[in-house]
Amino acid sequence: MSNHRSGKPENPGNKQDEDAVAFLQGLFELARNGGTGPLNVMLDAGVPVDIRTSAGDSLLMLACRNGHKDTAEMLLERGADPNACNHQSETPLMVATIAEHTELVDCLLEAGAEQ
Template sequence: MSDQRSATPINDDQTDAFAEAVFDRARQGDDAMLARLLDSGLPANLRNHKGDTLLMLASYHGHVEAVRVLLEHGADPMIANDNGQLPLAGAAFKGDLAMVRLLVERGVAVDSAGADGRTALMMAAMFNRSAIVEYLLGQGADPQRQDARGISALGAAQAMGANDTAAQLKALAG
């Protein structure tokens, strides 16, 4: 008789269920559980079927502490999802200034852009997020930068009828 335990194979359904539970922990901001899982070897850049990383999900849902844990464990904030979106632009879209600050303070380039060329400044301008526009400009965001279609933050704000941010950006140009 042996004292060694035999390995129990995990089937694909079990693996999928575990992975989905982990992504739910990121969506819900369970920083303590994420830290335990990461300390136990969970890859910090694990991606789901949409290409969303744990960091993308935690940041999109506004969980600052979970994002801190993920960044401390090596999560890469420059991994875009399958739609080409980055966590910084997602935070700007959601209007989450605290998340935008955290990501920039942790070294994310203020003018980083996804596949479509849209920066966080463009996203904030489009959705009339004045405080985020002000913060990003203060951190050196380039208001003249254009996306893949040649549209600047001002053009994006105007196209979306975001009057406050359009006025903010016009004041810079004038």
């Protein structure tokens, strides 16, 4: 198959890379938006519970930043690290505290988050 602009063969790896990026973006959006059910299915399919964004945010961090307690609880039950830091040395407890998600703060402390 050739690239219609240059006439050069397409790199099939590019399509795979694009698909992987789209998959990961969707995964991280589920965590940001509280998509507990679909996230659970993806974890059942083998997605690592502590997968991270390019900024180092875990699924748990994204759920905590956006106030999704059910999603955070599910991730913790599945083994998410409550003390995982992103590239800015923030933890899920820090972002939940800053965002004033008190139920999440309590949940994280019960799960062993360090203060």
